[in-house]
Structures are given as structure tokens and as C-alpha cells.
Amino acid sequence: MLAMANTPKSPALQQLGGNLVLAGAGKMGGALLTGWLAQGLDGGEVVVIDPQPSDEIRALTARGVRINAAASDVGAVATMLVAVKPQTFAGAAPALRSYAGPSTLVVSVMAGTPIAALAAQIGGHVVRAMPNTPAAIGRGITVAVAADDVTPQQRATADALLRATGAVEWVEDESLIDAVTAVSGSGPAYVFLLAEELARAGVEAGLPEALATTLARATVAGSGELLHRSELDSATLRQNVTSPGGTTAAALAVLMADDGFRPLLTRAVAAAAKRSRELAK
Ligand SMILES: NC(=O)C1=CN([C@@H]2O[C@H](COP(=O)(O)OP(=O)(O)OC[C@H]3O[C@@H](n4cnc5c(N)ncnc54)[C@H](O)[C@@H]3O)[C@@H](O)[C@H]2O)C=CC1
Numbered sequence: 001m002l003a004m005a006n007t008p009k010s011p012a013l014q015q016l017g018g019n020l021v022l023a024g025a026g027k028m029g030g031a032l033l034t035g036w037l038a039q040g041l042d043g044g045e046v047v048v049i050d051p052q053p054s055d056e057i058r059a060l061t062a063r064g065v066r067i068n069a070a071a072s073d074v075g076a077v078a079t080m081l082v083a084v085k086p087q088t089f090a091g092a093a094p095a096l097r098s099y100a101g102p103s104t105l106v107v108s109v110m111a112g113t114p115i116a117a118l119a120a121q122i123g124g125h126v127v128r129a130m131p132n133t134p135a136a137i138g139r140g141i142t143v144a145v146a147a148d149d150v151t152p153q154q155r156a157t158a159d160a161l162l163r164a165t166g167a168v169e170w171v172e173d174e175s176l177i178d179a180v181t182a183v184s185g186s187g188p189a190y191v192f193l194l195a196e197e198l199a200r201a202g203v204e205a206g207l208p209e210a211l212a213t214t215l216a217r218a219t220v221a222g223s224g225e226l227l228h229r230s231e232l233d234s235a236t237l238r239q240n241v242t243s244p245g246g247t248t249a250a251a252l253a254v255l256m257a258d259d260g261f262r263p264l265l266t267r268a269v270a271a272a273a274k275r276s277r278e279l280a281k
């Protein structure tokens with residue numbers, strides 16, 4: 001697992017006050033669990049349900065985390081976080097339901113899985129959320145929406161759990177989550193593809209592959225960090241690179257042409273949002 005960027009303790013996580021079941025401790029569930037433990041959650045309150053836990057997850061038993069404990073041994077579950085694949089959810093739900101009670105807070109990060117489906121198949125009070133993989137270094141962004149029956153305290157708990165891996169935005173309209181998934185949930189993959197293709201284009205332009213890969217990676221990472229730290233918006237940061245009549249302007253004339261980045265990314269985001277809606281069926 002990757003180290004978190006910073007690990008201030010979270011009073012809300014230190015006083016969670018009840019069992020927390022994590023269903024699915026893969027890339028996203030594992031990143032969340034790492035964040036919670038780093039921010040002071042007592043491992044003794046955590047139960048991981050996963051038929052194939054990684055060695056890193058198994059090692060957390062040393063911190064008190066229980067793995068695949070039977071529902072009858074766990075007792076009351078205050079909070080459940082569901083991070084299995086959406087396609088796995090229907091098969092996993094009956095077992096997960098046995099851990100949840102009527103007052104359990106159920107937080108799902110599954111793509112394309114509506115609040116109504118979660119409430120019907122697991123029960124409890126549901127928060128639907130969409131994080132992204134920079135969560136693994138505490139730099140994710142999550143958008144969350146709460147069902148009407150989620151109490152203010154449960155919402156605060158969900159916020160603390162999600163905030164352990166980065167920023168959190170709350171919305172009231174669940175239908176926005178499909179577009180959120182397409183922009184920030186899937187978005188890191190678009191950025192990594194940019195690094196891949198920039199390297200490939202560098203090789204086409206005559207660079208040795210290793211140097212092209214190093215340059216592309218450092219450029220994407222450094223630009224992301226500049227965007228993160230700067231108070232300037234991305235258009236201004238772009239303009240700061242662009243000398244009139246210079247090399248960047250020549251490249252941007254291609255990227256910003258009618259058949260450039262804008263229609264391409266618009267189509268890509270629309271395809272991801274459509275897939276999110278399809279997963280709900
Ligand atoms: N990877 C990403 O970038 C993001 C993923 N998500 C969502 O997070 C969820 C998990 O995705 P990943 O972590 O990428 O997948 P993953 O494949 O890394 O993790 C899924 C985990 O679920 C476990 N699992 C399988 N069957 C199970 C069962 N019956 N009960 C409990 N656990 C079971 C697997 O062993 C695995 O460890 C998905 O619903 C996905 O839509 C959301 C935002 C971003």
C-alpha cells in the first residue's frame with residue numbers, strides 16, 4: 001500500500017464507536033482502510049469481508065483488523081462500506097445483508113449502483129459515493145449523496161470515512177453521480193493515458209523510449225502538482241506555457257482544433273456516464 005501524503009488524526013474516526021465492516025478490500029477498499037487506520041481508526045473495530053484478501057490486508061490482523069469474521073461473531077455493525085465490483089454485488093449482497101441491521105450506515109463506492117438497489121439488497125441507511133484512485137495517497141476526491149433517511153450523525157461519519165482519502169463534495173441529486181463517475185472516478189485513467197501517449201509521441205519525435213517515459217511522467221506529475229498548489233486556474237497555467245508564435249502554440253493549434261481534445265474528451269466522458277447508467281440496470 002502507498003503512504004498517505006499527510007496523516008492528521010481524525011477525531012470522528014478515533015471515536016467511530018462501533019464495528020465497521022469493509023466489504024471488498026481491493027484497490028479502493030484497501031486505500032480507504034489505509035486512510036482510516038492512518039487517521040486513528042482503531043483496527044479492532046474493523047472487519048474486512050473479502051474472499052481473497054491481499055497479503056497487505058492480511059497483515060492488518062496485527063493491528064486488530066478481523067478478516068472474514070462470521071456475522072454472528074461480529075455483533076452490531078454501525079457502519080458498512082461496500083467496495084466490491086458492481087457486477088459482484090448481487091452475489092455478495094445476501095452475505096453482506098447478514099452483517100447489517102436497520103440502523104447500519106451503508107456507504108457504497110460502487111459505480112453504477114443506485115441508493116435504491118443498496119437499500120433493497122443490504123438495508124440500512126445508504127450513502128452512495130464515488131471516490132478515485134489518488135485516494136491511495138490521500139489526494140483523492142469523492143462525491144457523495146445521502147438517502148433521505150441518513151441521519152446528520154451518519155452523514156458526518158460517512159464524511160469522515162471518505163475524507164480520510166482526500167476531499168469530499170456532497171450533492172443532493174443522485175443522478176449527478178453518473179457524470180461524476182465519468183469525470184473524477186474514471187478521470188485518473190485519462191490522465192495516465194495522457195502520460196502514456198505523450199511518451200509514445202516523444203518516441204515518434206525521436207527520443208529514446210526511457211527518456212520519453214521519464215519526461216512524460218515528470219511532466220504530468222509536475223503539472224498536476226502545480227495545478228494543485230497554484231491559485232491560478234488551469235487555463236491561465238496553460239497560457240503561462242504558451243509563447244505567442246512559439247512551440248506550445250503550434251501544439252495547441254492541433255489539440256484545440258475542432259477535432260481536437262474537446263470533442264474527444266466530451267465523447268469519452270459521455271461514454272463513461274452512459275456506462276454508469278447501464279450498470280444501474
Ligand atoms: N478503481 C477505481 O478507480 C475506482 C473504483 N470504484 C469502485 O470501487 C469498487 C471496487 O473497485 P476496485 O477496488 O477497483 O476493485 P478490486 O477488484 O481491486 O477490489 C474488489 C475486491 O472485492 C473483493 N470481493 C470479490 N467478491 C467479494 C464478495 N463476495 N464479498 C466481499 N468482497 C469481494 C475482491 O476479492 C477484491 O479484493 C467498484 O465497485 C468500483 O466501481 C470507485 C471509484 C474508483
Ligand SMILES: O=C(O)[C@@H]1CCC=N1
Pocket residue numbers: 111181185186
Ligand atoms: O471503471 C470503473 O467502472 C470504476 C469506476 C470509476 C473508476 N473505476
